[in-house]
Amino acid sequence: MTIQFNDETFRDDYSFKNSDWAIKRFPFPFHEDSYMYSVNMEQHRGGPDGSIYEKRFDVDEHYVSEMRDRAMVLADDPLRCQSLPHMTLAGWDLLELIMVSKSEDYPDLFELHRNGDKWRWVNKPMGIDDSFTFLDEATLPYGPMEYITRQTQGDFCVLDQRDDNLWMDAGMITTQADWSLDFDIGMNFFEWHAPVPLAHEKGIFVRALKFLLSIQQGAPARRLNWTMTVNPLLDTSPENYHKWGIQKTSVTPENIGAKQHLRVELQTFFRLPRSNALVFPIRCYLCCFDDLMSVPKWGRRLHRVIRDLPEELATYKGFIDNRPMMLDYLSAFDDGQPTSMGIWPDRDTEPPLKT
């Protein structure tokens, strides 16, 4: 399959858009008509053909433009990418994992040629052809983690594992849902999750940490998480809240279908072999309400989920003020018919909207 890469922006004029192909494979995150936190982990070993689950690191039509946006964020704020000194080996682990995975999964787009420590990496969509010596940082233009994550969609937390905990000791974070690497760097799992409401009381994080600590080489895991974003912004960081926070007040009943985006994170977890660290890629997918409503099942379900979501969660996810306007819009797509279980669109079996 050859991907047609979009030329689009995630800022200023917001020319980002999803093709029909991208809408069809959008990771709608609700498997039933309600939502509550859970440790909803499953093995990350492929998925239906063409789905975002199929490859280890999904590449889609937004790839080239997303990498251009990342480069702009880093030019403005280099602290979005940090790696504490003991994490360099984990950075090489990540570089190896991504290069091997992408060259095997997308041989028409990426090539990796290895002769002992002498490696050559070809990234055709970005026009890169670099030769370097594996484990020798002096032969790359950036550190290994920064080098490869400037070429890979999604944010990357590289977590050191020690003392029965995980530590946010390295990362590339430019497409985040309102959290800061520069603030969290060096924190452990409980410290960086401290702001999340309700989940601590439910014991979610104790169980999640236990699960993550035992993720083993060759057996990666995944889950979906979600929030809401006004305008197709990748960089919704605390550092830039003064720029994007105000945009939440620009939503009107007329423009909400185009402006309001469901933001879904495909979170995956891989054990890194040489360092025994854990990498936690957080891949962001955006889809505007208008496009979501083209799938009848998603229209019905999104209305029910947003309507019934506890106030704490709507506040934490940053859309409590706009929720009434969202519900006015969404209720027109909910005719009360039952929905099928699971996240898939089921376009062939779900009935069209009754009007």
Place this chain on the structure above:
Amino acid sequence: MSGAEKIAVTVTDIVPLNDLVTRFEFKRTDGGLLPTFSGGAHTVVEMRDTSNGGDITRMNPYSLMSDPMDQSAYTISVRRDDEGRGGSLFMHNNVKVGDQMVVSNPVNLFSLDLLAKKHLFLAGGIGITPFLAQIKQLERFNGNWELHYACRNAALGSYVDELTDHYPNATHVYYDDNDQRIDLVNLLDGQPLGTHIYVCGPKGMIDWVRKTAAGEGWPRESIHYEEFLAPQSGKPFEVKLAVSNIVIQVGEQESLLEAIERAGVDAPYLCRGGACGQCETQVIDYTGNFIHRDHWLDDAEHASGDKIMPCVSRFEGKVLVLDR
């Protein structure tokens, strides 16, 4: 499927090192490369024993001692345990070059702390093996390490010669038969700030090092240890598995975990040596006494009767019902 991912391998070399220890080398049967790993990792070796008309599969963890960067082969060293349930004896007596076996992907429960300014290794006997891989990893990156290795005598000192040849300044060997002892208090006193201690050896040595270091004021997170337990034989007992709704018998020579697996119930595990915590199982009801042997549960949990680690622990009594 429980446990780490499996790899089909062929035994490519067997080298007896001394009266007790033999080294085994494995390569992938399909000719491909093995996964890299981090120093301190182990692999679980499956030993299918069909001798004497039986069919028993034992799974024992062994530390990987080869260079973590070397993807062509894995090596382990196995100490013969004449008193054990037969896993090491099977390796010594039955395994031949060319045999096909199954090993697990590497799992590391004894990882280097890469924040350490210096790594102080304390090995007892066959406990030397994880350090051999860690030393190779650290040498690749110019890490700062020092090894203190206690063994019975020169004849049983596995890898003493190659360690002292390659790293004469970093290797310190102590022979019990010559009354040589690690002067631990002085050794710890002389370490620079940021040193981490790693100990692997018999239980008595691990307890001694942990207690001494704690007494000298070392932080808990700077002391790392690994001891794999082998399951021990014991009296047969009966267990009800409530979720599966079956009653199974645990034989004298098998572990509770092995008996659960033999009954076709998929139970989680990783290390099978009482260290990793994966096989922790809730006890629903019991009348009798537990024989807890793991390192995972604390004393209060052992006393509570609520949990058991079926890889190494047993039970004596009338009724045992597990949530499995």
